[in-house]
Amino acid sequence: MKLHNYFRSSTSYRVRIALALKGLPYEYVSYHLREGEQRGESYLSINPQGLVPTLELDGEGVETGALLPQSMAILEYLDEAYPEPPLLPQGPLERARVRSLAYAVACDIHPLNNLRVLNYLVGPLGQDRKVQGEWFRHWVAVEFAALEQRLADEPQTGRFCHGDSPGLADLCLVPQVVNGRRFDCDMTPYPTIRRIHEACMEISAFVEAAPDRQPDTEN
Amino acid sequence: MKLHNYFRSSTSYRVRIALALKGLPYEYVSYHLREGEQRGESYLSINPQGLVPTLELDGEGVETGALLPQSMAILEYLDEAYPEPPLLPQGPLERARVRSLAYAVACDIHPLNNLRVLNYLVGPLGQDRKVQGEWFRHWVAVEFAALEQRLADEPQTGRFCHGDSPGLADLCLVPQVVNGRRFDCDMTPYPTIRRIHEACMEISAFVEAAPDRQPDTEN
Numbered sequence: 001m002k003l004h005n006y007f008r009s010s011t012s013y014r015v016r017i018a019l020a021l022k023g024l025p026y027e028y029v030s031y032h033l034r035e036g037e038q039r040g041e042s043y044l045s046i047n048p049q050g051l052v053p054t055l056e057l058d059g060e061g062v063e064t065g066a067l068l069p070q071s072m073a074i075l076e077y078l079d080e081a082y083p084e085p086p087l088l089p090q091g092p093l094e095r096a097r098v099r100s101l102a103y104a105v106a107c108d109i110h111p112l113n114n115l116r117v118l119n120y121l122v123g124p125l126g127q128d129r130k131v132q133g134e135w136f137r138h139w140v141a142v143e144f145a146a147l148e149q150r151l152a153d154e155p156q157t158g159r160f161c162h163g164d165s166p167g168l169a170d171l172c173l174v175p176q177v178v179n180g181r182r183f184d185c186d187m188t189p190y191p192t193i194r195r196i197h198e199a200c201m202e203i204s205a206f207v208e209a210a211p212d213r214q215p216d217t218e219n
Numbered sequence: 220m221k222l223h224n225y226f227r228s229s230t231s232y233r234v235r236i237a238l239a240l241k242g243l244p245y246e247y248v249s250y251h252l253r254e255g256e257q258r259g260e261s262y263l264s265i266n267p268q269g270l271v272p273t274l275e276l277d278g279e280g281v282e283t284g285a286l287l288p289q290s291m292a293i294l295e296y297l298d299e300a301y302p303e304p305p306l307l308p309q310g311p312l313e314r315a316r317v318r319s320l321a322y323a324v325a326c327d328i329h330p331l332n333n334l335r336v337l338n339y340l341v342g343p344l345g346q347d348r349k350v351q352g353e354w355f356r357h358w359v360a361v362e363f364a365a366l367e368q369r370l371a372d373e374p375q376t377g378r379f380c381h382g383d384s385p386g387l388a389d390l391c392l393v394p395q396v397v398n399g400r401r402f403d404c405d406m407t408p409y410p411t412i413r414r415i416h417e418a419c420m421e422i423s424a425f426v427e428a429a430p431d432r433q434p435d436t437e438n
Contacts, residue, residue, distance in 0.1 A: 049323060049365040057312075066312055072326065073318035080311040092299040093276075093285055099292035104268060107291065111330035120357070125346065138339070146268040 001026040004046060005053040006033045007214035010110060010175035011071035012053040016209035017171050018075050022082045026055075030216035033115055072106050075168060087168045097154070098162045101169035104147055105176045112139045113179070136183040140176070144190050147173075151192040159199050166200055174200045178211060220245040223265060224272040225252045226433035229329060229394035230290035231272040235428035236390050237294050241301045245274075249435035252334055291325050294387060306387045316373070317381045320388035323366055324395045331358045332398070355402040359395070363409050366392075370411040378418050385419055393419045397430060 003019065003026045005012035019026055031037040031052060039050045047054045047069045055074045057066040068074050079087040088095045111117070113136045121127045121135060151157045161169035177197045180187070187194055200206045211217060222238065222245045224231030238245055250256040250271060258269045266273045266288045274293045276285040287293050298306040307314045330336070332355045340346045340354060370376045380388035396416045399406070406413055419425045430436065 048368045049327065049362070051327070068312075068315050068319065070319035070322040070326070072322050073315045076318055077311050077315035080314065092296050093287075095299065096287050096292045096296040099295055100287065100289035103289040103291050107289070107326055107330050108268065108270070111326050112336065117331065120354075124353075124357075125344070125350065127344065131344065134343075135339075138343075143268070149267045 001058065002029050002056040003027070003053055004029045004031065004043065004056065006031055006038075007211045007216045007218070009033065009052050010179045011051075011106075013175035013178070013209055013211060014071050014171045015053050015055065015074050015078075016214075017174070017205055018078050018087060020205035020209050021085060021087075021166065021203075022078060024078070024082060028215050030214075032216070072102070075171065079168075085165065087171065089162060089167070094156070094162065097156060098167055098169050101147065101150065101161050102172040104143060105169075105172040109139055109143045109176055110172075110179075113183075133183055137180075137185050140180050140183075140185045141189075144180075144185075144187075144193060148190040148192055151196065157192070160196055166203060166206070170196065170200050173197065174206055220277065221248050221275040222246070222272055223248045223250065223262065223275065225250055225257075226430045226435045226437070228252065228271050229398045230270075230325075232394035232397070232428055232430060233290050233390045234272050234274065234293050234297075235433075236393070236424055237297050237306060239424035239428050240304060240306075240385065240422075241297060243297070243301060247434050249433075251435070291321070294390065298387075304384065306390065308381060308386070313375070313381065316375060317386055317388050320366065320369065320380050321391040323362060324388075324391040328358055328362045328395055329391075329398075332402075352402055356399075356404050359399050359402075359404045360408075363399075363404075363406075363412060367409040367411055370415065376411070376415075379415055385422060385425070389415065389419050392416065393425055 001024065003012070003015060005015070005028070007030070031043055033052070037043060038052055044050055046067055049069060053071055053074065055068040057068065068077055075087060088098055118132055118136070121132050122129065151161060156162050158164040160166045161173060173193065174197055177193065207213070220243065222231070222234060224234070224247070226249070250262055252271070256262060257271055263269055265286055268288060272290055272293065274287040276287065287296055294306060307317055337351055337355070340351050341348070370380060375381055377383040379385045380392060392412065393416055396412065426432070
């Protein structure tokens with residue numbers, strides 16, 4: 001497998017954690033997002049959206065060179081094709097809970113704070129960096145408050161978002177916490193999120209997959 | 220079942236189509252989004268995010284009153300709990316393709332054009348309606364161009380996004396097309412998307428679930 005990605009991309013980070021948890025080796029292919037490499041012809045021929053990550057499959061049982069875009073689709077694929085350890089629990093209701101926590105990050109925070117959106121604010125909308133930072137922190141604060149409430153109140157929460165094994169929701173939450181640090185998001189109001197983040201960072205897969213440990217890491 | 224939703228919400232529309240396709244009856248509970256009812260105490264006690272839809276389950280085999288937030292989690296739940304007709308194909312690679320098309324709408328278009336974001340543009344950012352409309356059309360145009368390319372080029376596309384039965388990707392695409400009309404999105408460059416949308420609108424589930432057919436429909 002090849003993972004077409006970027007060290008700082010939080011959607012890439014989700015997939016790197018899953019690959020590490022499942023013990024799947026892969027070739028790391030980097031595209032420098034701030035330099036626009038994801039919009040170059042070579043990447044667009046792999047992924048017409050020009051968004052990272054893309055997982056390129058090769059070998060046994062799959063069409064050679066199958067290209068999977070969209071981090072959430074990749075994570076579901078990895079869990080179906082390589083079930084151990086599972087990223088989702090067994091029952092439909094439990095799976096729905098975990099997915100709903102994951103999508104609260106994947107649909108309601110990350111898309112609003114993606115690089116292309118931040119660039120649109122300072123480009124076409126002519127806003128300054130201060131407004132850009134407020135935008136970023138606004139969406140994190142609104143959604144982390146709701147997530148904190150659910151994680152604190154719902155009895156299914158354990159050491160991790162759901163029970164005592166890391167899963168799909170943790171794979172989305174941890175990269176979002178890391179991303180938030182770059183924009184100085186105040187994490188004080190979210191003790192449960194902080195606790196779960198710390199529990200995850202005791203697991204080597206989360207540490208190895210982190211932005212500060214990749215071949216293309218920059219300060 | 221009760222669906223807590225709003226006629227014009229495209230995420231609610233996705234779920235209404237799934238319920239109709241699977242022949243599942245439900246009680247329709249409406250929250251007027253423009254009047255902020257989704258942020259009232261009674262809805263927040265059901266869904267701390269204050270976003271529609273929420274599917275409330277009752278009866279056989281499930282915890283009474285189980286509350287499922289997040290449309291994409293609801294759709295996956297419905298497909299697991301009520302497998303016929305399926306919203307996803309069988310093989311992991313095929314499922315990944317359908318999910319990746321669905322998430323291109325659910326993660327990369329809809330979250331940017333949600334009511335709360337449009338309100339933030341004219342509220343805190345002080346932009347006018349013209350800029351708001353350009354914002355809406357920009358993200359639709361960028362993503363529909365990439366979707367059109369994939370749907371036109373990939374051999375798995377059939378009468379619908381994947382083969383000749385409607386599925387998860389169509390459930391996301393059709394409400395996005397309908398939503399785009401309200402902001403005068405030019406659909407000329409997307410003949411494949413238009414063709415699939417038309418094919419869907421020959422199916423009664425898509426017609427019955429549409430915003431113009433709901434108990435709370437307004438002009």
